[in-house]
Amino acid sequence: xxxxxxxxxxxxxxxxxxxxxxxxxxxxxxxxxxxxxxxxxxxxxxxxxxxxxxxxxxxxxxxxxxxxxxxxxxxxxxxxxxxxxxxxxxxxxxxxxxxxxxxxxxxxxxxxxxxxxxxxxxxxxxxxxxxxxxxxx
Numbered sequence: 001x002x003x004x005x006x007x008x009x010x011x012x013x014x015x016x017x018x019x020x021x022x023x024x025x026x027x028x029x030x031x032x033x034x035x036x037x038x039x040x041x042x043x044x045x046x047x048x049x050x051x052x053x054x055x056x057x058x059x060x061x062x063x064x065x066x067x068x069x070x071x072x073x074x075x076x077x078x079x080x081x082x083x084x085x086x087x088x089x090x091x092x093x094x095x096x097x098x099x100x101x102x103x104x105x106x107x108x109x110x111x112x113x114x115x116x117x118x119x120x121x122x123x124x125x126x127x128x129x130x131x132x133x134x135x136x137x
Contacts, residue, residue, distance in 0.1 A: 053086025
């Protein structure tokens with residue numbers, strides 16, 4: 001798993017607002033190899049899942065942000081709704097800001113590696129992201 005370098009830049013410029021922007025979560029196959037430095041927009045992501053019960057671009061997910069003054073960091077958590085009635089095999093998840101236009105305009109935030117394929121067969125594809133990603137001082 002990784003945070004794309006461009007996320008820090010977009011966040012610092014005010015181009016991403018965790019509290020008010022709309023975010024998407026898209027599933028990718030094992031063929032996608034994330035590049036922390038070079039991938040900055042959704043059009044850089046290849047190997048998106050093509051499956052029953054899955055729409056290109058994934059779905060809207062909810063992000064929350066919290067300040068941890070004890071450990072001097074910001075924690076960003078994501079809630080991903082399940083894909084119901086689906087037949088999907090996925091190796092990872094890409095979180096991005098949905099701007100509502102071309103994929104070249106959608107900034108990437110982070111990639112979650114499932115460490116192995118997760119599969120659903122005419123059922124619910126779901127997983128639980130229990131650990132937020134952290135921006136530490």
